[in-house]
Amino acid sequence: MSETSYHHGDLRAALLCEAEAELTEHGVERFSLRGVAKRAGVSHAAPAHHFGDKTGLLTALAAIGFERFLAAQKRREALAPDDPAERLVASGLGYIDYAMANPALFRLMFASKWVAEEDPTLCEVASAAFTHLADAVSAVTGPEPMEASTGQTVLVGAWAVVHGLADLMLTGRPKALMSLDDAEREAMIRAIVSKFV
Amino acid sequence: MSETSYHHGDLRAALLCEAEAELTEHGVERFSLRGVAKRAGVSHAAPAHHFGDKTGLLTALAAIGFERFLAAQKRREALAPDDPAERLVASGLGYIDYAMANPALFRLMFASKWVAEEDPTLCEVASAAFTHLADAVSAVTGPEPMEASTGQTVLVGAWAVVHGLADLMLTGRPKALMSLDDAEREAMIRAIVSKFV
DNA sequence: CCTCTTTCTTGACAGTGTAAAGATCACGTA
DNA sequence: TACGTGATCTTTACACTGTCAAGAAAGAGG
Numbered sequence: 001m002s003e004t005s006y007h008h009g010d011l012r013a014a015l016l017c018e019a020e021a022e023l024t025e026h027g028v029e030r031f032s033l034r035g036v037a038k039r040a041g042v043s044h045a046a047p048a049h050h051f052g053d054k055t056g057l058l059t060a061l062a063a064i065g066f067e068r069f070l071a072a073q074k075r076r077e078a079l080a081p082d083d084p085a086e087r088l089v090a091s092g093l094g095y096i097d098y099a100m101a102n103p104a105l106f107r108l109m110f111a112s113k114w115v116a117e118e119d120p121t122l123c124e125v126a127s128a129a130f131t132h133l134a135d136a137v138s139a140v141t142g143p144e145p146m147e148a149s150t151g152q153t154v155l156v157g158a159w160a161v162v163h164g165l166a167d168l169m170l171t172g173r174p175k176a177l178m179s180l181d182d183a184e185r186e187a188m189i190r191a192i193v194s195k196f197v
Numbered sequence: 198m199s200e201t202s203y204h205h206g207d208l209r210a211a212l213l214c215e216a217e218a219e220l221t222e223h224g225v226e227r228f229s230l231r232g233v234a235k236r237a238g239v240s241h242a243a244p245a246h247h248f249g250d251k252t253g254l255l256t257a258l259a260a261i262g263f264e265r266f267l268a269a270q271k272r273r274e275a276l277a278p279d280d281p282a283e284r285l286v287a288s289g290l291g292y293i294d295y296a297m298a299n300p301a302l303f304r305l306m307f308a309s310k311w312v313a314e315e316d317p318t319l320c321e322v323a324s325a326a327f328t329h330l331a332d333a334v335s336a337v338t339g340p341e342p343m344e345a346s347t348g349q350t351v352l353v354g355a356w357a358v359v360h361g362l363a364d365l366m367l368t369g370r371p372k373a374l375m376s377l378d379d380a381e382r383e384a385m386i387r388a389i390v391s392k393f394v
Numbered sequence: 395c396c397t398c399t400t401t402c403t404t405g406a407c408a409g410t411g412t413a414a415a416g417a418t419c420a421c422g423t424a
Numbered sequence: 425t426a427c428g429t430g431a432t433c434t435t436t437a438c439a440c441t442g443t444c445a446a447g448a449a450a451g452a453g454g
Binding site (some may be wrong): 152155168185 | 226287303304308314349356357358359360
């Protein structure tokens, strides 16, 4: 496919790629659909054909984000010793890894009204990520934990600490944590998350 | 001051009030400066004189938000028994109360690039809220806890669970928590936060 | 070669934030 | 009382945004 051809070849994928660049550079607040089109070297209305509107593009991008999000958790787990509690903590570290590496995308996924939550493919990848977390928890709390109130408590609690750490760290808080170097920081996060499992 | 006079009287306060209405109605994503001016019955460029730009107005609004945020925590504490741990948990419940009651404002305060973090009055009210949390923690962990690594861990951990719960609940997650009625939900939150203190 | 469909462009429109310049009022001073 | 000075608000303008409708270009299949 020629570079100067009228038809792009795989504009949809290219737009998603440029959209991520636009997002990480300007944040959701300053994200511009026309800016994405300009990056891709295409007319300002081209994205509409593939994604409908701004929400459509950002929803598709968020779905990709959830896939990578799950992959980041699995990546950490693969490095952990073969122990349920260790693996759960590792999963949480992957959660935080991803947030720190992709701040704007993480915020888009979890706290933006620019994504259509009812989108079917988004729902699928998002719930895949969440059930994976639930599985990691049930591997710790026992065989039939999700019925028991204590199993639910561990699930919700573990999710909340990890998510809270991730979200706070994105704004440089808490200073007590962010002023540490990488090794100390990870140790502190481990200590906090371990309190739950 | 007449209602039809050229000069408004206290436009600054009125704009802040209408800005909150605009925020809760449309969210940060659809917040419009001209919309605020229209609500106040004033020309579209009037806000600029009092707040400079959109960031200025939203920063001032976030500062007000932090004051109420601290008040919401103190309100819960006043209802708690005179025990450090009980008061810390109550403070966390106030944290979550506020987030649920003012979703858009909470998100503005903690996760929006529309506020100027370096704004002096914002810094003041924000750090006032955070040091209040730190005080509640140190009332539990002992007299000189912030030096010890364990005191830091409790502080960061407690903050993270509460903040994580608040942020997740704003998007209806986790379902295991949001499907409960108010009493059950509060009991679960208490159980989770109590694990930390 | 000729249609049909997908893909992309062009042009237009209402709405946005922001800057500059002008109008209006309040208030202290002579 | 008159004046003028500064604060307050309006008007006008500009570049930019998302979205829609209509048209042009290219590929696919007969």
